[in-house]
Amino acid sequence: MQQFLSVSDSEDPGSLVKKALALKKDPFGNQIGKNKTLGLVFFNPSLRTRMSTQKAAMNLGMNVMVMNIDKDGWKIETHDGAIMDGDNQEHIKDAARVMSQYVDVLGVRTFPALKSREEDYSENVINQFVKHSEVPIISLESATRHPLQSLADLITIEELGIKKPKVVLSWAPHPRILPQAVSNSFLEWIKITDAEVTLACPEGYELDDQFIDGVTICHDQDKAFEGADIIYAKNWSSYHHYGQRLEVKQDWTITSDKMALTNNGKFMHCLPIRRNVVATDEVIDHSIVYQQAKNREFSAQVVLLEILERMK
Amino acid sequence: MQQFLSVSDSEDPGSLVKKALALKKDPFGNQIGKNKTLGLVFFNPSLRTRMSTQKAAMNLGMNVMVMNIDKDGWKIETHDGAIMDGDNQEHIKDAARVMSQYVDVLGVRTFPALKSREEDYSENVINQFVKHSEVPIISLESATRHPLQSLADLITIEELGIKKPKVVLSWAPHPRILPQAVSNSFLEWIKITDAEVTLACPEGYELDDQFIDGVTICHDQDKAFEGADIIYAKNWSSYHHYGQRLEVKQDWTITSDKMALTNNGKFMHCLPIRRNVVATDEVIDHSIVYQQAKNREFSAQVVLLEILERMK
Amino acid sequence: MQQFLSVSDSEDPGSLVKKALALKKDPFGNQIGKNKTLGLVFFNPSLRTRMSTQKAAMNLGMNVMVMNIDKDGWKIETHDGAIMDGDNQEHIKDAARVMSQYVDVLGVRTFPALKSREEDYSENVINQFVKHSEVPIISLESATRHPLQSLADLITIEELGIKKPKVVLSWAPHPRILPQAVSNSFLEWIKITDAEVTLACPEGYELDDQFIDGVTICHDQDKAFEGADIIYAKNWSSYHHYGQRLEVKQDWTITSDKMALTNNGKFMHCLPIRRNVVATDEVIDHSIVYQQAKNREFSAQVVLLEILERMK
The missing domain is CATH 3.40.50.1370 (Aspartate/ornithine carbamoyltransferase)
Structure with a gap:
């Protein structure tokens, strides 16, 4: 896999289920993540996703960096061509690319505003990450899907x-x-x-x-x-x-x-x-x-594993 | 020890002091925590507890995940049987059990509201964690005690x-x-x-x-x-x-x-x-x-060590 | 180096550039940071500094603890001799010394208030950290400089x-x-x-x-x-x-x-x-x-490396 945004990103999604069950029996058997870093970017609250994905990465020997983008970082502009003279401090294209440079895989959580169907279903935020990131993007729940x-x-x-x-x-x-x-x-x-x-x-x-x-x-x-x-x-x-x-x-x-x-x-x-x-x-x-909820750990682990295996 | 909420959770609390002083001389001597994860759940601010407990866990080779429950996650309901149609988004029994599934030991910090003595001295929050967690609970300060x-x-x-x-x-x-x-x-x-x-x-x-x-x-x-x-x-x-x-x-x-x-x-x-x-x-x-303050590191380390030793 | 607050803290700042470029080619070659911990203290928002410095430390095998002092911890008093009967909960001299005890190197980010030139250019916050810390201080941007x-x-x-x-x-x-x-x-x-x-x-x-x-x-x-x-x-x-x-x-x-x-x-x-x-x-x-932005990782890594080498 090169990214994980929906079921169609896996060539054989059924095989992920079987591999995840194997990981559940032996979570620490594969340390492919050594010297690799997972970045987790949260635009919205998260408990299960935050903890299970961290744990999954650590099971593979990865390091993890968590970024609560709105609280720890800067306010993000999402519109192309914006004249940024208001409250928003950093453009998503810059934030996405820069964060991607410090990690090997980047997870992103973003919720829809539920005001405009067109805007939400365009998946602008996660797609901007995909477009500008230098590393694979994993959806930690986007406007219209929650594949993990x-x-x-x-x-x-x-x-x-x-x-x-x-x-x-x-x-x-x-x-x-x-x-x-x-x-x-x-x-x-x-x-x-x-x-x-x-x-x-x-x-x-x-x-x-x-x-x-x-x-x-x-x-x-x-x-x-x-x-x-x-x-x-x-x-x-x-x-x-x-x-x-x-x-x-x-x-x-x-x-x-x-x-x-x-x-x-x-x-x-x-x-x-x-x-x-x-x-x-x-x-x-x-x-x-x-x-x-426990299986969230192994769904994240198998996705990370597939992505890391492709990188080698 | 199976949990650490008060002095009575240790069969021999005096021995903890001596073991802690031994750890202070050789903090990295025992890597029993390899492939084990400590979760730290904060309902309230923390500096010494947050840092010393993380450090203690890392001294033993553990991974650490920190969860500021009110800021990073969801608003928590603590009353049994509540009809959750208001602001609170997740019941403590669900949050406690789920978080415990991703870790090997779970630390919890919670302060009293200081409005009702009966409520505070019932230690409802930390006791709900004890009841619903699948792993040992360590108090990072509860309503009525601060054993670390x-x-x-x-x-x-x-x-x-x-x-x-x-x-x-x-x-x-x-x-x-x-x-x-x-x-x-x-x-x-x-x-x-x-x-x-x-x-x-x-x-x-x-x-x-x-x-x-x-x-x-x-x-x-x-x-x-x-x-x-x-x-x-x-x-x-x-x-x-x-x-x-x-x-x-x-x-x-x-x-x-x-x-x-x-x-x-x-x-x-x-x-x-x-x-x-x-x-x-x-x-x-x-x-x-x-x-x-420095000894907070070793009080946490000896408690984690005792709990991990019992798990083996 | 014993600290990193400005260009004058390095005896040979030009050599840092060359060493950083060598680290960029082989980021994981030197694991001098094993069993060492970097603490990062943020009084202000940060994205690049937060992520690049964490990544740099992990490249060297260090553990990292992040402290958003105003959100995770206590409100900080910065004036010497203050009668602390107001909102501020902990004096900077106590916070700095205590945090320094749990880590091997401490990074601090603090912004100027831009109200009094004298106050900002006195660099009171980072200097108090230098004065009271038991370990080397790295500036993650201070009132008047951003050396990383x-x-x-x-x-x-x-x-x-x-x-x-x-x-x-x-x-x-x-x-x-x-x-x-x-x-x-x-x-x-x-x-x-x-x-x-x-x-x-x-x-x-x-x-x-x-x-x-x-x-x-x-x-x-x-x-x-x-x-x-x-x-x-x-x-x-x-x-x-x-x-x-x-x-x-x-x-x-x-x-x-x-x-x-x-x-x-x-x-x-x-x-x-x-x-x-x-x-x-x-x-x-x-x-x-x-x-x-990518080079922020290696500027942080070379600074950490120089400080850790001096510690041995």
Whole structure:
């Protein structure tokens, strides 16, 4: 791999799952990262991504430098040709290129503003990093995708060992306006497996066509849950009424009663989760969300490994 | 040791002092921490603890990941069963468990709110970490105790080589409302030594009974100082009138004149110290506070070593 | 070297350039930093310095601890004898000494307040670190100098291989009030080379005599640029009308038209740069600013190496 922004950056994404499971058994077996440095650039908060990616790099013998760009560094201008006489202190093209010069691989986290669909879906920030960086870029979640999360999700599903699992990606309530990145990304990754996939969401919450192509859409949560092996819960704001919160009449919070409709289904979520809003305590406490979170370490490790192997 | 929250977590706390002094002579002699990672989680500011604990871990060959939870990550909910539809983004039980999965030992710093004695003395935050973490928890100062500081204090006192020292823990003025943690902890650790201990404080500033049991209380600072070998200064807010600042008529600032009443006594303080409020420049500049601070490195190192040795 | 605050701390600053270029060819050849720790203390934002200095230390096998003093730690009092009953929580003399005890080399970044020339040019903050630290201090930019930048500038100029280059340090516009540190420092370093140096600035923007001694001053930017091999652009606020922004009638923004007056001159800037204010996109995109930024790694590495070699 030369970069890791979406499922299409890997020639064989399915093989990543198997290699990650091998790394999980022997995390320190390959010290290919000696004298290599990973830079992690955060435009937004991060807990799992921050810690799991650091740990993954250290497992391979890499050094890690973390940069909270807005707090530790300078305010960033993202528009080409800007006359920088306002608050923004450094242009993204300069910051990206300079940071890339001090590291061997650069991870970047950036969230969408959820104001303009065109702007968010252009992936301007991470694409500017790709354009100006001298080293490979790894997405630590971008405006529209979160591939390290999705790869960890697939590792977790592989560990369940269910043949042709029935997987439901279910919208769930949340007090804030959230990105579509985790859901988009989950759909484009789950499609490389043999799973049967249903998207359960209120009307108006359908995702972009490029992600739901080939996916069954169901606006009745109970019906979607029937016989499911895996319930993947996530909130997102509307794609078609971009960034808006639409009126939802039914209660989409995931409860034990709803889980009882499934085929002894496992509950998944990328965390952080709003307890008793997205799902009840009981559902979360009997879920596989921690196994998912732990697998973030190995999804990051296999991606770093593939990138470092190509560099040699 | 399986955790380090208070003096009672060590079967033989006195032995820790001796082992720490051995580590001080040869900090890099034991690389037991290779391929082990220490996570440090800060809910509150920290300078000495942050740096000394990182250094201690690196002395043992460990990797370190630092997480400023409120700045780098998400806002944390601490109440069980909360319906999380407000500002708090992640429940402590999820954050604690997930962070613990990426590390081998997890250190946590949390301060009391000083509003409810019951809440602070329940040690809810650090106890939730203990409950949900998959790895040993080290207190980097909790609501009511600061054991790494106290162990460093005992190492420093041991270095003085005074037999049966007369030790005075003296309250001193401060412009802010402060926790009782350092003082509580100092008392429960000093009791394992052969020291003769006096608590000097204005009326109303006596600490919780569990800490002052067996300790002489003296409300006359001058009298307490007479013949003392060690003056340990610290401010704390009232325990009995919880979190309050009580009217104090005498001047409790520690001056050279007061130190002259002692038996050539040494002045100790955990730092940071308000100069010319807690004690005068002259007192601080002739003190052993820097020796104390340096010993923070070895108190952390011996605790990490004991925990790693038990893991093998 | 025992410290690195200005060009005069090196007995042979010219040799540093050559040694840095050797390190650039073989960054990992000398692991003298094993079991040594670099502490980096930031009172102000930093991107290049933060990352390049960390990378330099890791190249030598050092561990690094980063301290954002105002965000991670306590508010710092800088005045001797202060009665600390206000907001400031720790005196610089205590913070400096304590931090120095946990590391082998300590880097410090501090900016001037630009209110009192006397205060800024006394370099109180970094000098207090020098006074109270138990280990060597490296300036990561202080109130009046930025020697790691200037050394990187000289490395970059050396790579150009121009004999007796004609170098112009040109003032350029900026929306904010900026320090004189980079410009002061560039002048005191460039003087150790065989370069012919001109300072181009509007009237009233001349720098302190100690830096411009022996330097040609020119208030006509076009004239200064004629035949120049190197244009080093930088904004600074007035030294003589201290910290003020003076009225400037001509347009000092550096454009391709102005660069066309030079002898195929190279454009340099320390970054971050306000695009289309200090210089146009076209000028920056055809410049050597990234080479300069990359050389920050080796300027830091050679300084650390010299200090560690002296310690052995």
